[in-house]
Amino acid sequence: MKAPSPEPPVEAAPDVPAETEVSSSDGAADGTSVRGRSLGRIAWERLKSDRLALTGGIVVLLLVVVALLAPVLTGIVGQDPETHHEDLINPLFGTPTGSLGGISGDHLLGVEPVNGRDIFARILYGARISLLVGFLSAVVAVVLGTVLGILAGFFGGWVDTVISRVMDGLLAFPQLLFIIALVSVMPNDMLGLTGSSVRVFVMILVIGFFGWPYIGRVVRGQALSLRTREYVEAARSLGAGRRHILFKELLPNLVAPIIVYTTMMIPTNILTEAALSFLGVGVKPPTASWGQMLSRAIDYYDSDPMYMVVPGTAIFVTVLAFNLLGDGVRDALDPKGSR
């Protein structure tokens, strides 16, 4: 016998088809009409009462807005991420003059060592890379994982065997190693893209590719158990085709676990992007990225500690916000939850 597979931390399995959940607690007893609430609505109401998750969600929204408006916001303070301000640098040590890494009215978060680029502007532009790679690689992973997971769970047989083996294999791979290897052999320009946009594109694909088995495994497990449920049997006996069963019966019931895993995958992907940039295989300078700032900060951890604190905090706050939101979404969509 095979050892039991690890229990995934979340098991969001809406056992009932969406939109049939009836709240029996309110209304029914005192004779008023029974009000049906959709799963989405229940989840939203639960999420609204979860202060931590709500805080995380607001921070995420703020980050998205800040990233989108990066050129406007840096324009307001009159800075941009690539202008050098060598006059603010102590020529002897290469560190910013002035206290706390050169924080001033002009440079809200100080300037970088050696070249004196404005850190505030670089953080805002770095947010764009982090969020872009984090979101889009999650999309790649979700699409691949959902499609292949459903196929494996629904069709079974050799389809399932092949897809499951591939997933096991990918999960057993030393991932970061392969991502580094893949990103580093990619050419500097391809498909009409050049410079950092190639790296961003490659990172999205590669991180997404290594992420799909996590979602695929969950979707497969769910599809496997859902396909023998009565309502699927009922649909089948009514003459529903494969397409109908896949898209109208199975998919709606897989939405909850997919949403949960997506929200939990985004912060992981953001961390991977930062790690790649930190290791020097991510976006190329002068494009700003948080991980890359931290890797430069290694040389200045003693002489200019502010330089590492700012991008480190940016990564921390972003990932924390997504994690809080993810935990909240998981609790809200968990049918076993009792709130």
Added chain:
Amino acid sequence: MLAYLIRRLFAAAVMLVVIVVVVFCIFFLVPRWAGVDIASSFVGKQADPAAVAAVREKLGLGDPIHVQVWEFFRGVFAGRTYAAGGEVTHCAAPCFGYSFRSEQAVWPVLTDRLPVTLGLALGAAVLWVVVGVAAGVLSALKRGSLWDRGAMVVALAGVSLPIYFTGLLSLAVFAFGLDWLDAQYVPLEQSFTGWLGGMILPWVTLAFLYAAMYARITRATMLEVLGEDYIRTARAKGLREHTVVGKHAMRSTMTPLLTMLGMDLGALIGGAILTESTFNLPGLGRAVLDATRNQDLPVVLGVTLITSLAVLLANLAVDVLYAVIDPRVRLA
């Protein structure tokens, strides 16, 4: 049991072959598909075709990919003889070839660096399992208490902090600010205390992330298990609380943790790359990072093979341990 082990070892061997083939593909097919010639990247930007051809022959890059893969495996088990440009070099088994860049044999590099990474990984693993599981169990038992909340806040912060940031922070605070430790790697053979001093920060940094994850999972699993009927039964028949928790509940809690541990020990090479870069440790992670940057295929292959072997063995050990912990699991 024996049949099971043989089958698992066979599957592991297949997996290793697949991994090696994939690494070859990454380094040969991806550049070819993208229109980049590997050999020319070793010569320089304006290399004449003759020099490129010489490099290609010397590194064996001209052979078809299946020949290269075959030669690689034969080298590992039987040694390999290189004859290029009139010079004949024999490389005894286990031969992982020669670095494309430094032209050193890869095997001694691996054996040199493995102890550093192994020391980092094992030290951190012990730390995170002990701290993570203990914190998780305590949190579950005192659910809702100040300790529980505090521990979970720290754990949430832990999973949200990148290793290299905590690493740099700890360097700035403990090595530079307070001057408690010397952030310098000292080989174990030279001085035990020096080695210990140099490894404490890397251990704590690496373990912090995982301890946070384990604490969260342990707490969640423990809470779930404590709600099971058999725990109520155990309490009902008058067992002492610490027997109920320590023996009955822990057994079920350990199963998912063990699976995680097997997978995490394998995935640890990723954490090792980041930790070794942050603390400047001369381990496998550094070696493979430098090698991928230089497209030094033999070194990447060697490290990948060694670490993948470690992953597979760790997972095998976990599956065997399962049968010990969980009597429902029969290995056959």
